[in-house]
Amino acid sequence: MTTTLIAIGGALHEEDPKIFREFIRLAGGEAARIVIFPQASGLAETGREYQTTLQNLGVREAPVVIEFRDRAGAASADALGAVREATGVFFSGGTQMRLSSLLGGTAMERELLAAYRRGAVVGGTSAGAAILSRVMIADGRRGATPRGRAAQICGGLGFTDQIIFDQHFRQRDRLGRLLYAIAMHPGYLGVGVDENTAAIIENETCLRVVGQNAVTVVDGRTISATNVAEISRSQPVAVSGATVHVLTEGCAFDLRSRQGEIPKLVLE
Numbered sequence: 001m002t003t004t005l006i007a008i009g010g011a012l013h014e015e016d017p018k019i020f021r022e023f024i025r026l027a028g029g030e031a032a033r034i035v036i037f038p039q040a041s042g043l044a045e046t047g048r049e050y051q052t053t054l055q056n057l058g059v060r061e062a063p064v065v066i067e068f069r070d071r072a073g074a075a076s077a078d079a080l081g082a083v084r085e086a087t088g089v090f091f092s093g094g095t096q097m098r099l100s101s102l103l104g105g106t107a108m109e110r111e112l113l114a115a116y117r118r119g120a121v122v123g124g125t126s127a128g129a130a131i132l133s134r135v136m137i138a139d140g141r142r143g144a145t146p147r148g149r150a151a152q153i154c155g156g157l158g159f160t161d162q163i164i165f166d167q168h169f170r171q172r173d174r175l176g177r178l179l180y181a182i183a184m185h186p187g188y189l190g191v192g193v194d195e196n197t198a199a200i201i202e203n204e205t206c207l208r209v210v211g212q213n214a215v216t217v218v219d220g221r222t223i224s225a226t227n228v229a230e231i232s233r234s235q236p237v238a239v240s241g242a243t244v245h246v247l248t249e250g251c252a253f254d255l256r257s258r259q260g261e262i263p264k265l266v267l268e
Contacts, residue, residue, distance in 0.1 A: 003116060005132055005159055005201040006123030009167045009193035010093055013212070019198045020057055022210055026200075027088030027121040034063035035086045039102055040094030040127040050092060063090075074106035083111045088121045091128030097138050099131045100156060109157060116159050129167045129193060134158035135185055137166055140177035146239060148231040150180040162204060162255060166192040169216055178218055183228040183239050186220030189255065197249075207253040215251075219243040219258050 004026055008019055024032055034054055038047035047065035054063050064082045068074065083089065089112060091099060103109045116122045122132065130136050136156030141147070164185060166178045169192035182190040193199050197211030209215045224241035231237050245260040247253060252261040 001119045003119065003203055004121045005116075006121065006198050007129035007132055007165045007167070007191065007193050007201070008123065008125035008198045009129065009169055009195045009211075009213070010126030011168070011171070011195035012125060013196050014053070016196070016212070017053070017057055019196070019211055020053060022198070022200070023088065023090070023121060023123050024054065024057055024059055030058050030060050032059050032088050033061055033086050034059060034088040034090060035082050036063050036065045036090050036092065037099070037128075038065060038067060038092045039069065040096060040098050040131070041092045042094060046092050046094075050090060068102070071102055071106060074103055074108035080107060080111050083108070083115050086115055086120050089115060089123070091124030091131055093124075093126030093128055096127035096130040096136060096156070097154065099127065100136065100138075100154060103157060104155060112157065113159065122159055123198075126167050129165050131156045132159045133163050133165050134161040135164050135181075135188060137164060137177065137181055140174070140180075141234075142173040143176040144173060146176045146180035146183060146228075146237040147234045148180075148237060149234060150237075151177040153181060153184070160201065160204060162189060163191050163201070164188045165199075166190065168195055170194050170213065175216065178216075179239055179242065180228065180237055182218050182220040182242065183223065183226045183237060186223045188220055189258075190216075190218035190220065192216040192218070201255070205255050207255060209247045209249050209251050211249060213248075215247045217245040217247065217253055217260070219245070221258065
């Protein structure tokens with residue numbers, strides 16, 4: 001059995017649906033049974049739009065949109081049953097704390113984790129990528145320099161306890177807040193995913209990159225010194241020894257050895 005997470009950096013290009021096609025392939029191809037959680041979005045049509053997109057890409061059975069906006073909805077027997085039957089789970093973009101506040105500590109959260117452990121592919125874009133980790137960046141400020149209070153940290157859904165995800169990464173200049181989060185949690189890997197790009201994590205051992213831009217990996221285990229614990233307000237934070245990898249499509253990263261794998265280019 002393979003466990004698979006797909007963290008997408010947001011702003012997916014409809015004219016180049018490579019990432020969605022890979023999600024569908026991993027979830028079972030035409031026979032995939034997919035459930036969509038649109039709660040992070042404030043737009044009523046979000047779930048239906050993803051449903052249409054996935055069907056247009058060849059999923060035979062209409063994906064189930066699981067729509068509720070209060071915690072009581074997370075106990076719906078129909079919704080729980082749909083997750084039990086799913087081979088793929090997809091979280092939309094929007095505001096990630098809408099997901100954590102609705103799902104945290106519920107029967108639905110437990111069912112989602114069980115689905116992931118039995119092999120259902122779990123993916124999300126933007127806020128839906130942030131929610132995948134146990135330690136989640138809920139909000140923060142732009143900038144390349146880590147600063148005190150640069151990131152608001154809270155609990156995500158916990159599909160992985162090895163990674164902290166960030167999204168819209170280079171486009172919104174979020175290196176500083178990811179460095180800050182990793183300086184506070186140096187045992188984790190920071191994974192910043194650019195727009196129209198996905199980090200695919202299989203068996204919590206290998207990360208590979210699909211899409212137009214890049215994935216930035218920040219390894220906190222190699223940090224030799226930081227003053228993050230002494231900094232208050234928005235003062236700059238010193239971090240020494242963090243290892244940064246920038247990976248593009250076709251590259252991989254071994255989560256055990258903490259090494260990147262960059263394929264050789266074939267010159268024409």
